[in-house]
Amino acid sequence: MAQLRDFLYGDLARQYKLEGRTDVRPNFLRFLGRLFHFKYLPNVIFRTSRAAMLAGIPVLPWLLMYLNIVLFGLEVTPKCEIGLGFYLPHPVGCVIGAWRIGKNVTMFQGVGLGAVNDMGFHQELRCEIGDNVILGTGCKILGPYRIGDNAVIGANSVVFRSVEAGQSVFGAPARPIPARKAGS
Numbered sequence: 001m002a003q004l005r006d007f008l009y010g011d012l013a014r015q016y017k018l019e020g021r022t023d024v025r026p027n028f029l030r031f032l033g034r035l036f037h038f039k040y041l042p043n044v045i046f047r048t049s050r051a052a053m054l055a056g057i058p059v060l061p062w063l064l065m066y067l068n069i070v071l072f073g074l075e076v077t078p079k080c081e082i083g084l085g086f087y088l089p090h091p092v093g094c095v096i097g098a099w100r101i102g103k104n105v106t107m108f109q110g111v112g113l114g115a116v117n118d119m120g121f122h123q124e125l126r127c128e129i130g131d132n133v134i135l136g137t138g139c140k141i142l143g144p145y146r147i148g149d150n151a152v153i154g155a156n157s158v159v160f161r162s163v164e165a166g167q168s169v170f171g172a173p174a175r176p177i178p179a180r181k182a183g184s
Contacts, residue, residue: 004051010084011043014104018087042068042091046076053078079121083131090137098141099123102131102149110138130165139174 009026012034016024024030034040049064061078068074074091076082083103088094090109097114099121113135115125127141130148136155141147148165157174168177 004047007047007082007084008044011047011086012040014085014087015040038072039087039089039091042072042074042076042088043086045071046074046078046082046096049076049078050080050082077121097121097126098129099126101129102133104132105129105135106133107135108137108155111135112140112142114142115144116142127159 008031012026012031015034016022016026035044045064045068049061049068052064053061065076065078068076072091074088074094074096076094076096080096080098080101082096082101083105085104086101087104087106089106093110094107095112095114096107101113113127113129115122115127118125125144127143128146129135129141130146130151132150133147134152135141136153136157138156139153139159140157141153141159143160145159146162147153147159148163148167150166151163152168153159153163153174154168154170154177156172157170158172159169159174163169163174163176169175170177
């Protein structure tokens with residue numbers, strides 16, 4: 001239960017930081033005040049779903065997963081490990097079937113993460129997202145690819161290979177964008 005609280009407070013702290021509220025720290029009252037916010041409640045539901053799965057509670061993880069689908073159009077498998085500070089500014093239309101997502105990841109609407117053809121949940125066929133990654137609107141990462149730390153996946157990009165740390169990719173298929181030189 002303490003781990004669930006840590007994840008929920010970590011997500012809330014990141015939302016405060018992104019809002020420019022660096023002087024505010026999460027606590028129970030602030031958690032209750034933000035609980036039904038459309039940018040936070042999806043996190044509460046999928047975090048509770050995963051905690052229930054890890055605790056071995058039958059059926060509840062899947063009921064919570066379906067609740068997120070009904071309320072927000074967001075499908076998150078409870079089998080996906082998601083790090084602290086996960087932020088969904090607009091959760092509608094997202095499918096999260098990756099096996100792991102790192103810390104401080106921002107994922108915009110319509111993103112699809114998972115396997116190309118896997119009706120089970122085989123980690124070796126699913127993508128992994130590093131820390132501090134930005135997943136642009138509508139991007140798709142389907143397959144056993146790794147997105148490195150601090151990478152940016154552009155809007156509507158389709159990723160067919162792993163992306164190195166710090167790299168920005170755009171397009172279908174996604175291709176690296178050269179880094180800009182200072183002053184240009």
